[in-house]
Amino acid sequence: MSLSLDEVRKVAQLARLELSAADLALMQQQLSAILDYIDQLNELNTDGIEPLAHPLPIHNVFRPDVESSSLPVEEALGNAPNRIGDYFGVPAVFTDEPISH
Amino acid sequence: MSLIEKTASELLALQKSGQLQATEIAEAFLNAYAAREPQLQSFMLAPDASVVRQQAEAIDAKRKKGQPLGRLAGIPVAIKDVLCTRGIRTTCSSKMLEHFVPPYDAHVIERLKAEDAILFGKTNMDEFAMGSSTENSAYKMSRNPWDTERIPGGSSGGSASCVAGGQAPLSLGSDTGGSIRQPAALCGLVGMKPTYGRVSRYGLIAFASSLDQVGPLAHDVRDCALLLETIAGHDPRDSTSVNDPVPPYTQTLDQPIKNLTIGVPKEFFGQGLDSEVESAIRQAFREYEKLGAKIIDVSLPHSPYALAAYYIVAPAEASSNLARYDGMHYGHRTATPGDLIATYSKSRAEGFGKEVQRRIILGTYVLSSGYKDAYYLKALKVRRLVKKDFDDAFQHCDVIMGPTTPTAAFKIGEKANDPLALYLSDVYTVSCNLAGIPGLSIPCGFTRSGLPIGLQLLGAPFTEEKLFRIARMYEAVTDWHTRRPKL
Numbered sequence: 001m002s003l004s005l006d007e008v009r010k011v012a013q014l015a016r017l018e019l020s021a022a023d024l025a026l027m028q029q030q031l032s033a034i035l036d037y038i039d040q041l042n043e044l045n046t047d048g049i050e051p052l053a054h055p056l057p058i059h060n061v062f063r064p065d066v067e068s069s070s071l072p073v074e075e076a077l078g079n080a081p082n083r084i085g086d087y088f089g090v091p092a093v094f095t096d097e098p099i100s101h
Numbered sequence: 102m103s104l105i106e107k108t109a110s111e112l113l114a115l116q117k118s119g120q121l122q123a124t125e126i127a128e129a130f131l132n133a134y135a136a137r138e139p140q141l142q143s144f145m146l147a148p149d150a151s152v153v154r155q156q157a158e159a160i161d162a163k164r165k166k167g168q169p170l171g172r173l174a175g176i177p178v179a180i181k182d183v184l185c186t187r188g189i190r191t192t193c194s195s196k197m198l199e200h201f202v203p204p205y206d207a208h209v210i211e212r213l214k215a216e217d218a219i220l221f222g223k224t225n226m227d228e229f230a231m232g233s234s235t236e237n238s239a240y241k242m243s244r245n246p247w248d249t250e251r252i253p254g255g256s257s258g259g260s261a262s263c264v265a266g267g268q269a270p271l272s273l274g275s276d277t278g279g280s281i282r283q284p285a286a287l288c289g290l291v292g293m294k295p296t297y298g299r300v301s302r303y304g305l306i307a308f309a310s311s312l313d314q315v316g317p318l319a320h321d322v323r324d325c326a327l328l329l330e331t332i333a334g335h336d337p338r339d340s341t342s343v344n345d346p347v348p349p350y351t352q353t354l355d356q357p358i359k360n361l362t363i364g365v366p367k368e369f370f371g372q373g374l375d376s377e378v379e380s381a382i383r384q385a386f387r388e389y390e391k392l393g394a395k396i397i398d399v400s401l402p403h404s405p406y407a408l409a410a411y412y413i414v415a416p417a418e419a420s421s422n423l424a425r426y427d428g429m430h431y432g433h434r435t436a437t438p439g440d441l442i443a444t445y446s447k448s449r450a451e452g453f454g455k456e457v458q459r460r461i462i463l464g465t466y467v468l469s470s471g472y473k474d475a476y477y478l479k480a481l482k483v484r485r486l487v488k489k490d491f492d493d494a495f496q497h498c499d500v501i502m503g504p505t506t507p508t509a510a511f512k513i514g515e516k517a518n519d520p521l522a523l524y525l526s527d528v529y530t531v532s533c534n535l536a537g538i539p540g541l542s543i544p545c546g547f548t549r550s551g552l553p554i555g556l557q558l559l560g561a562p563f564t565e566e567k568l569f570r571i572a573r574m575y576e577a578v579t580d581w582h583t584r585r586p587k588l
Binding site for chain 1: 311461479480
């Protein structure tokens with residue numbers, strides 16, 4: 001199955017990846033080849049087969065609900081691309097204001 | 102034989118008998134690292150020589166005082182850069198995590214430290230473990246020590262090249278679709294993907310969570326068993342980690358399996374299998390027959406579809422797992438941010454390499470509205486059929502054997518522009534991950550041009566102990582595992 005350029009663009013947007021026009025075109029060609037290969041699955045009749053999401057027969061593993069220590073603030077913020085005080089600095093979500101540094 | 106050609110088990114025995122000190126081991130491998138790294142490019146992060154020396158001295162001092170030591174005392178272990186190491190940069194060979202310093206250790210790293218192993222650098226890999234040649238590293242190209250014009254395999258390529266090249270006696274890798282077994286085969290090593298749930302994934306940077314397992318790479322079966330028995334076991338921080346006791350693999354290793362029945366699936370000997378690889382595998386079957394094993398035909402009728410199912414399931418899970426890299430809390434953030442969505446999209450486009458982007462887009466597509474049933478659910482149904490094939494086959498045999506890879510190591514750049522051709526090198530390894538069963542690759546010969554060939558052993562869930570014993574039967578009557586490349 002081949003993908004249109006518009007479809008690749010839309011999926012890239014959903015995946016939050018900003019791709020150049022050249023990258024989109026290459027991606028379209030390569031993904032179409034991969035999807036062609038994947039299409040062989042349609043040769044198989046899978047009616048009535050239960051999907052298998054996970055190979056182990058374990059479900060809903062619980063732990064005791066007890067307090068334990070969490071990551072100290074300094075360590076949690078240690079990899080922040082932009083730290084403002086004891087917070088992560090991020091772009092404003094609801095306005096057009098630039099990030100404050 | 103020089104120190105760097107010895108196995109970890111030999112190095113441990115020499116220390117115990119007082120003939121060798123941990124500091125001598127440390128110096129030998131630090132020297133080998135320095136001498137061979139320009140050629141092999143195995144490491145993302147060099148072993149920290151002063152820390153390695155300090156640890157080795159501390160172990161020698163403890164031994165001198167008669168204090169108890171862990172089972173890997175003084176043994177350098179190289180770590181794939183997909184495993185979090187507290188205070189030590191962990192990049193996944195990605196620009197996205199170029200400056201990432203984990204605030205905690207992966208479970209397997211805690212286990213190594215508890216057994217007095219010496220952490221010996223972080224190894225190069227395909228970015229986020231996506232690839233089969235280590236050419237997808239954002240930083241460097243690791244080389245196959247048997248022929249440095251060729252790839253070491255991947256994604257655990259650096260973990261394979263450093264052990265095969267004598268820079269470390271043991272290493273840890275991770276295997277989502279063959280990423281331990283394939284490089285082990287291409288570099289002449291023993292490598293195991295354990296049963297899903299046997300080893301905790303806590304601190305393993307996630308690629309495809311229902312497929313990923315951490316596992317060992319080593320020169321021989323004993324070392325592989327030793328490293329697995331060190332890292333395996335229950336960890337409440339990974340809800341898929343299984344709470345069953347870990348058998349003492351190294352204790353039972355030399356007990357052959359009586360009345361061994363080997364299942365050989367015809368599906369593993371079809372089109373695309375190199376004739377030299379095939380004849381080495383068939384020769385290995387003859388060795389097993391000489392040892393009294395019975396070889397029977399088994400059928401895995403859905404295995405030809407496993408690769409297609411894998412390339413839906415793995416990218417789908419990856420697209421979800423890698424959504425966390427948004428440039429907000431850690432990882433790369435673009436220097437030219439815009440609004441929130443633009444900041445995400447630029448950070449991710451700059452931070453991720455092409456193969457990672459390709460898989461995220463593929464995964465996003467197969468999970469997207471209107472396509473989820475046709476692709477993702479279809480693949481999960483095929484996954485059930487793949488697993489059932491194995492369940493049925495293991496009713497008739499103790500182990501399934503075949504080639505680990507269709508060809509020996511290919512040249513650097515040979516498949517770089519054809520992602521699908523590269524995916525096909527995983528054709529014999531992915532079904533094991535889909536089914537969650539253990540898989541082991543052991544050396545079984547060389548091509549005429551001197552490239553290693555790997556024999557793959559697949560077992561029923563949690564039969565690692567049996568797989569090691571079966572592998573050891575062959576190893577005991579062959580010498581492939583004792584060969585070392587000339588560097």
